[in-house]
Amino acid sequence: MRVGELSSLSGVPTPTIKYYMREGLLPPGERTSRNQAHYDDRHLRRLRLIRALLDVGGLSVAVARDVIAALDSPDTGTHKLLGAAQQTVIRTAAYCDDEAREDATAEVLDLVHRQGWKVSADSPAVAAAAEVVGALRQLGLHDFVDRLDDYAHAADAIAATDLDLVRRRPDVDGMAEAVVLGNILGDALLAGLRRLAQVHRSAELFSSGPE
Amino acid sequence: MRVGELSSLSGVPTPTIKYYMREGLLPPGERTSRNQAHYDDRHLRRLRLIRALLDVGGLSVAVARDVIAALDSPDTGTHKLLGAAQQTVIRTAAYCDDEAREDATAEVLDLVHRQGWKVSADSPAVAAAAEVVGALRQLGLHDFVDRLDDYAHAADAIAATDLDLVRRRPDVDGMAEAVVLGNILGDALLAGLRRLAQVHRSAELFSSGPE
DNA sequence: CCATGATAGATAGTCCCGCTATCGGAAGTG
């Protein structure tokens, strides 16, 4: 197919498709002449992936490019790919000062130890979690931090399902996609499910309240 | 204190503080004359909240304003506040077409029923979850959707901790903050913890792999 | 076989967002 058809099938405007190709999100089509190229359903699928990452996952174009590059890279062991997927989601915000961050990092490492997780201390995931813990502390929500283990336990259950799904994938390509999408869309999914569960439990708790 | 001190204590530049006041994120100080105002530690605390919402929570200024408005609103029952906090996190992206969204909504409502959750069908949380489910389906990750119940179970455990923390809050103001921050920072926290758990489990599974 | 319309590639422009810079006039401070 040509660009016009790709556009109408995907719902993405032609100039935007060109933009994605310029930015390296979408591979170029198979050239048939100087100003003509063919696209196939891989392009269509890729476009859908891009829109999912941007719209549902809330990723920036630059981050989406990195994710896709990791997906395309042939030497991608699952463990390494997981690392790449992680990099993408980690916020690089520097909220709290160095001292608070150090304390928070120690706290997270303690938690990791309590959970029996084997994770290197310089993993970006540690830094990300520490950032949030530091923020919670600075805002005085210490009781929140006191329940870290509860949250960690739930996270462990989630990761178990994640990895199980990945393991069951028939092919490596599918595995890669499952890892990335499971993380990025999974975050959005979990946020939604958490809200749902909250609504239910909150209604039960405060059913005597207003409204 | 005056603006300069507020700025140095919070680490937020003076012009940015003024910008936040213009945008309604930060209440004005107590005016002492035509061009002088006093700020207190409530302003400092609020500034820290704002930075946490923006930097750690990844909210936009406009959404942060809505969150803060809900916090300030005096008539805020906890249940209602929870609803307000939810609105803020829901992505309004329209990824999939109407038909797919309808199917996905039905699927989510089924899940809600299986979990025994009592949630009205037009809750924004339902729409948010349905959006993700629709995206997963359109991308062909059906096995992911098959494990929805596992994720829902974990979400339920998380919500239980959330609500328990809220219930234990001594004052209403603290409750409101706990709800909002627990949701917004909690999402970031869970994402981090999930990555941590994944790293651990993935290392166990694929320890024979490269690196 | 040529007019018409779509296409590739390149460049420039647009809009929004989150600040940031500047300015005029007034107030505190040594």
Added chain:
DNA sequence: CACTTCCGATAGCGGGACTATCTATCATGG
């Protein structure tokens, strides 16, 4: 009284995600 700080307002800036336009090409159908 000089000097700094502050308020309020307006304007500007830099980045991100498109979007519009232009030219040279090519496919196609009457």
